[in-house]
Amino acid sequence: MEDILLQVRGLTVAFKDEKVVNDIAFDVYKGETFALVGESGSGKSITALSVLRLLPRNAIISAKEMTLNGENLLSITEHNFCKVRGKRIALIFQDPMSSLNPVMTIGEQIAEVMEIHFNYTKPELVQATFELLQKVEIPEPERRVNEYPHQLSGGQRQRVMIAIALAGKPDLLIADEPTTALDVTIQAQILKLLKTIQQDTDMALWLISHDLALVSNIADRIAVMQQGHIVETNSTAHFFKQAQHPYSLKLLAALPSMDSCINKVIEIPSKALLQVDGFKVYYPIRKGIFKRVVDYVRAVDGVSFQLQRGKTLALVGESGCGKTTLGKGLINLIAHTGGTVLFDGVDLTKMSKAALRKKRSEIQIVFQDPFSSMNPRMLVGEIIEEGLKALHSDMDSATRQQRVAKLLNQVELPESSAMRYPHEFSGGQRQRICIARALAVEPKLIICDEPTSALDVSVQAQIINLLKKLQDTQRISYLFITHDLAVVAEIADEVAVMYKGKIIEHGDVEQVLTNPVDEYTKKLLKAVPRI
């Protein structure tokens, strides 16, 4: 591998005085897959964008050397640089929803790139577009060509993005977290596609990701980035066998492992805390002038399960399978259509509104996005004591303050946090605050709706450990909603797999993860990237 395609030396990117990328050097060889791995804020996306000169104006970029195929990228004028972007280096973004133009057909969007870079005639253009769609394995390309982005699924949109990137026949394809927004089965498909295309066309692929497991399956070489520095560069095989840098080791250790569920001690089941029977949430589809209900969207379609006190049930499924709707339906944040919810011996579905308001405190919820789940205009102290105020109106302010301080201690945050605003905290810290808010009212059950999927892997491990610790000390049950099977293995006692509004498989975590019965579960497990 002597042929260096992209060579970068001494690259530094700064915003004002803050260096987000600090004197890094790396090479991308021809025809290889190079992975740049790091947690959010480590500067990996900035690195890619700085090579393409796509950073905002206030960024100060300096580099000793930056060559593409031996040609100095630094000396190319901005006018001529348009011929580098798209033609020689192409880019795929993370979110396929927002990176396609919603008012242009996908055919037009693919053809646009070729119109700029090649002198194709009209029929040639149509033919080339068609071929590209075939290449990215979109079914029925002749029909899809004239469709708009909203008519395609997430995975198909990402395929279109890849087609657009390939349209210029680039030497280097930069994929910035190309599968983060996608389900695990689709993620596997997209990665396979990228790998095939890369091998067919002998193009170099520069993959940017936070997911070491994903990268391990596809990359030839890995570079680990931490706070603007590349701390380790190694071949993939070497890296996973004997990583050198302590940070790499830490990342590897933090990876949730599918094997952690094996030999988990399962206690004899006690009395069920939560018993759900035939639970349904339907959304009516209305049509016509009189808004007659013509049909229903069956988001949750007759789900039944039990949850023991002090245990964790993981609810697994891909996006759109109804797992979040189920979680919110259980605590009446979304109105349900049918079924019974027996909580601690009381049927929640038959309770009056006022009684439910009191009972509610025993079931709490922790949301996925730690940024939108707290009122930005309230102090952390106020956020945590909100539940106390609502339920114990007789509690005086001093007692409340003490409770808040104690709760902050429990989630391992300093007591001084109470007088600060949520935006002053990092994602993981915010998730801790959300947990403290839920704990404030002493719940018996916490519904965790993807609490770790917005977090970096090392922070994710911390949060899971915190949840486990709280479970051990306070015997709280968790209904853990997630799409990440590795996290399930870490925390769950039981697993229920949901597909299209129904639970298709339910059992002990070890049994489901190692010896699944259902076809869909098998497919799901197979798609999970493993080291």
Place this chain on the structure above:
Amino acid sequence: MIILWTDALIYILVVASFLAGFFISRKPHFQRPLKKISASKTGMVSLLFLIFFIVIGLLDSIHFKETEGRTREIISLLDYVAKPLRMQNEKTYSAPFSAYLYSKEMVEEDDRKIVWGYPRLKFGGSHLQNPDQEGLADVFNKAAVGFAKGAGLFILFFVLLWSYLHDRHKYLLKGSTAKVVWATAFLLISTAYMLIYLSGYYHVLGTDKVGEDVFYQAIKSIRTGLVIGSLTTLIMLPLAIVFGIMAGFFRGWVDDVIQYIYTTLNSIPSVLLIAASILMVQVYMSNHAEDFNSLIVRSDMRLLFLCLILGVTSWTGLCRMLRAETLKLREMEYVQAAQALGVKQSTILIRHILPNVMHIILISVVLDFSSLVLAEAVLSYINIGVDPTTYSWGNMINGARLEMARDPVVWWSLLASFVFMFGLVLAANLFADTVRNAFDPRRTEQGE
């Protein structure tokens, strides 16, 4: 002392804002935004200007009956202070600082010859022997003297205050913002004093068609502008906030009813509605003449009703915006988390929704404030605005329509109303901007 309807409302407003200020300054977590406001130069300077306007408006809101004079009219404290301005009327138009009338007349000269020319003014520049030669120099002279006197006055007060402030509130004197604010206060007070001093000798902004001093009119209009801006907003805000947030939060039939109300209201041309209600008030007042025995009471009633009807017709826009924002906010996870905690719906509205739509309210209130002052001008044009006897920038602009078509053109009425209106609206805008930035916790760490 006589309390008119709008006076009473203004007093209530002042008391309420003092109480609110007191309440806010006591809360520990409001300290940071308040500090941020007091550290902002634009914010504090615009606040100074606003206070200046408000003080004039308040002076103009304390009414009493004249003790002397033939008519024993109801006048305000401001009228009392500005008596020379009020009484020294000329015959018709005269330009700023001019000693002559702006239109030609038969003038009898010293040698009993009658010529067709510009007569001398009765009051403006009447102390001059030969205005053509000494006019300009005298103006500058008087301006300098006035400014110096104002400056002296300010410095005197400042020195008196210095020792007190130095001992107790040292922070009021330190820092770059404090310096800028004190400098602005110095300029403002000196200039104001200079203008007052000058108007003893000249018509600083000329006179209008009936010879009234334009400077006086512009000052008197401040109260009208403030009343229309604040009282209308006061009527509009509760309607817009309550309906908008409720429609967005509860949806369903509540939303339907509220939407129905505001689309209906929106589909009636507001000018018609305003005209109808103003005419109604007129008729009511002429039927109950004994209750509205003086001119000022009648025009005050009309002003109040104008505010009322403007408020009723103008809440729909803000309401719709708040509804849309609430629709978005109610799906936010923090609202759902509050629901899961068993927080009451009303508490969620006040604690979670309202603070997060506050920026929209603040921006649109300030924008509405300026458009209301302008709306008043438009309404005066078709004679359904404030009473013609009420001083207002709208009436001044309305009058300037004809003056602009005149040859040679009379520009000072328009300019005066424009400058004053601009000053008030700009100060309000800048101050609101500072407040909005300061109360947004996400912006707190980003410098200015």
